[in-house]
Amino acid sequence: MNKNEFRGLKEVFIYTFSQYVKTKSYIITTIIMAFAALVVFPFMATFGKGSGSETENKVEKVYVINNSDVKLDDEALASSLNANEIYEGVSFEIYEGDEEETESLKSEITENSASEIILTIERDLELGGFTVEASYDGDGILSRDNVSDIASVFADWFYDYKTGSLSLKDDVKDIVTGDVSYEIINDFDFLNEIEGTETEAIGQSGFWVVYTAIFVSYMIIAMSSGLISSKIVEEKANRIVEYLMTTVRPMALITGKIMAMMLVTFINCGVVGICAFISSKVAKNLFGKTGADLLTSYVDAETLSNISADRIVLAIIVIMLGIFIYGIIAGLFGASVSKMEELQQGMRGYSMLILVAFLLSYASLMVMQDKGFNAFVWFTVFFPFTSSMVMPGAMCLGEVTIFGVIACIVIQIVSALILLWFVSLIYEGVIVATGEPIKCSKMMTMAKQKLMLDAERRKSHE
Amino acid sequence: MSLEVKEIFKKYGEKTVVDHISFTMEKPGVYALLGTNGAGKTTSIRMILGMLEKTGGEVLFDNKPFDTKEINVGYLAEERGLYPKVSLMDQMIYFANLKGMSKKDAEKRIKYWSERLELDDYFYPKPAPGSKKKVKPYRADQLSKGNQQKVQLMAALIADPQVIILDEPLSGLDPVNADLFKNVIREVASGDKYIIMSSHQMGTIEEFCSDLTILNHGKAVLQGNLKEIKKSYGRVNLVIKADADVTDIVKAEGLEIKEQTAEEIYIKLTDESQAGSLLAKLVEAKIPLVRYELTEPSLHEIFVEKIEQSNAENGVTENKTEEGSVNE
Structure with missing residues (x-):
């Protein structure tokens, strides 16, 4: 593979890019994405969790039915929870009650006030520990989030209170209340350097961040690769490729298209990024909350702090390299057919590959949620067919250092070059072939024959 | 300057589809490549153009390897080859850019050729009389087959190529457009161009070509100057x-x-x-x-006789053909 193999690349790239961005579908999609990015934060500020309309506390009175074996002090409860400015005006009433009293209280609430709730605390004999059951008038002014928040705060208070009520010394208290966790240390120094943090299962926020990253990158890669293959088949089916190949090298025909798609993706990401930035500024000016402030209602602050501008840029680079890798494969499989109607059949190998990669990435996410970053997860972070889906999310969780990202990018580039080399062996033969779709086994045979022919030529030159 | 095709051959595994074909164009002119369907004409043309890798042999132009990226070559393929949903102007400019022409030069040449080939209504559509509404540029799929063929000829000639390869240039054309094509080819051939033409229309070949090669099953069964071949038949x-x-x-x-x-x-x-x-x-x-x-015998008769002779020698039977076409 040498520079001459890509003659005509610039013209193919410019033409493909200019024709694609002129299409109605692209213009409409970009406008929709830009609009969505522009309104997202003002929308969240008005209607979302962070809007204040739902998370603002509306609970005025809390009845606590105490069925635990711990004696509760309502003054201690009130003083502790009222110290939190969100719950400053909330009153608490504790009942060492029974079921009959609970039902009577419930009917009193529905008749009298929709801003009161009942928290029932009792021993969980099956699992051990305690459970807090929160009851409220679902048709009233209270939202599920209001009730959930105050129940969570009460549960935290009860946890500290119950151990405090045992009058344990501090060191004994630490032994009794301390969590038990475990970690596995291995001998792979490389992974230890790259990990950067201790392995632990990712939380709910982390799950959604990685899930979104996997899904978005999969969609971008699948759509871009699909477009590349259909453009190649269009040229082949309409016999334009025969004319083009008198001037342009076959590798220029495929890489020019891939690079055009990469640029389109980069521009779209840029447009969405700029619109999101403007949206954040608008939300700040109108509602006093930036995009980051609003996102903390959905994503914990620590995870959010990892989503910086430089990491987003690196994530985009990783995704674009994913487009390159899958674009080469899609282009090769696309060129193996001669008619548009055969495209689906010809793309089976590619479809299988990207689907397996997606499933591996999703499995990696499940493992992250359950066990954290183990060997399997690290494999998917660096394996070139899954890295473009998993690495962006892993970066956002702060699990990968900058060196790890660079290593991933290098692996992707090397993989892309190997794929390019393989494709360059056979693309010329594949792109001009007509008739039945060319199968993978035939492509391997073609590659072998080309290598043997090149070896013979080198020998005869010597 | 000469165009030499030396012993080019192509094998797919054990099967030889083009078997050591050689011919030379010592000076500019029109060379005919004839043969039945599947004889190896298109494969030979693709190897000459570098679209298909040769198993062996070489193609030289002015004693240097014939490289379509170095030498200005125009190619009219047998099949229609245009982007159906792209405007004619956009794709013609793209094709010209690929040949190294600037947009300005391309537009000048497009103007010339669109008028010459009577395509200016498609490249420069005008609004209806009295209407100020801008007319959208025509796309390839809005043209008839014959007009698409003319656009392809324009693409082949846009960069004023030195070597032109025409694969069935007149197929599918009505008599009026066929005459237009012939006039253009005649005009182009009168310059210092090396033209290789493949066709099934023997009458057209006799009009333009001085030298020819007839292929059958990948082999050259007859080669040489047309006049001398006919003279040899008496x-x-x-x-x-x-x-x-x-x-x-x-x-x-x-x-x-x-x-x-x-x-x-x-x-x-x-x-x-x-x-x-x-x-x-x-x-x-x-x-x-x-x-x-x-x-003298017509080229059609010579062609049919040679093919039948070749098939008889190789133990192959083929159907008889009608005047003016081969295995259509």
Whole structure:
């Protein structure tokens, strides 16, 4: 593979890019994405969790039915929870009650006030520990989030209170209340350097961040690769490729298209990024909350702090390299057919590959949620067919250092070059072939024959 | 400067689809590449153009390897090859850019060729009289096949190429457009261009080409200058039109009647001298002759004879063909 193999690349790239961005579908999609990015934060500020309309506390009175074996002090409860400015005006009433009293209280609430709730605390004999059951008038002014928040705060208070009520010394208290966790240390120094943090299962926020990253990158890669293959088949089916190949090298025909798609993706990401930035500024000016402030209602602050501008840029680079890798494969499989109607059949190998990669990435996410970053997860972070889906999310969780990202990018580039080399062996033969779709086994045979022919030529030159 | 094709061959595994073809164009002109369907014409053309890797042989232009990226080459493929949903202007500019032309130069050439090929209404559509509404540029799928063929010819000639390869340039054209094409090809051929033309239309080949190669099953079965080939066959086609029946006299001379209509008899001679001998017999029999014409064989006849000969040697049977087409 040498520079001459890509003659005509610039013209193919410019033409493909200019024709694609002129299409109605692209213009409409970009406008929709830009609009969505522009309104997202003002929308969240008005209607979302962070809007204040739902998370603002509306609970005025809390009845606590105490069925635990711990004696509760309502003054201690009130003083502790009222110290939190969100719950400053909330009153608490504790009942060492029974079921009959609970039902009577419930009917009193529905008749009298929709801003009161009942928290029932009792021993969980099956699992051990305690459970807090929160009851409220679902048709009233209270939202599920209001009730959930105050129940969570009460549960935290009860946890500290119950151990405090045992009058344990501090060191004994630490032994009794301390969590038990475990970690596995291995001998792979490389992974230890790259990990950067201790392995632990990712939380709910982390799950959604990685899930979104996997899904978005999969969609971008699948759509871009699909477009590349259909453009190649269009040229082949309409016999334009025969004319083009008198001037342009076959590798220029495929890489020019891939690079055009990469640029389109980069521009779209840029447009969405700029619109999101403007949206954040608008939300700040109108509602006093930036995009980051609003996102903390959905994503914990620590995870959010990892989503910086430089990491987003690196994530985009990783995704674009994913487009390159899958674009080469899609282009090769696309060129193996001669008619548009055969495209689906010809793309089976590619479809299988990207689907397996997606499933591996999703499995990696499940493992992250359950066990954290183990060997399997690290494999998917660096394996070139899954890295473009998993690495962006892993970066956002702060699990990968900058060196790890660079290593991933290098692996992707090397993989892309190997794929390019393989494709360059056979693309010329594949792109001009007509008739039945060319199968993978035939492509391997073609590659072998080309290598043997090149070896013979080198020998005869010597 | 010469264009030399030297012993090019192509194998797919054990199967040889083009078997050591060689020919030379010593000077600019038109060279014909003929053959039945599947004879290897398109494969040979693709190897010459570098679209298909040769198993062996070489193509030289001015004693240097023929590289379409270095030498300005125009190619008109047999099949229609245009982007169906892209405007004609956009794709013509793209094709010109690929040839190294600037947008400005491309637009000038497009203007010239669109007028020459009577395509300016498609490249420069005008609004209806009285309407100020801008007309959208035409796309390829909005044109008839014949006009698409003309656009493709424009693409082949846009960069004023030195070497032009035309694969079935007149196929699918109506008589008016066929004449337009012929005039353009004639015009282009009169310059210092090296043109390789492949066609099934023998009449067209005879009009333009001085030299030719006939392929059959990947092998060259006949090659050389058309005039000399015909001369070597001699004048062996005899046409007789008479006011009496001459069939008996012809058969008595042991001659083969190729075809007989109500008015004329077409006879295939093995030697020119047989024409004189037959004429003497007809005059002796006082047959009133209207027409007695001795001609060279047509390219079609030579082609069919050579293909049949080649097939017989290789033990292959093929269907007989009609005048003006081969295995259509």
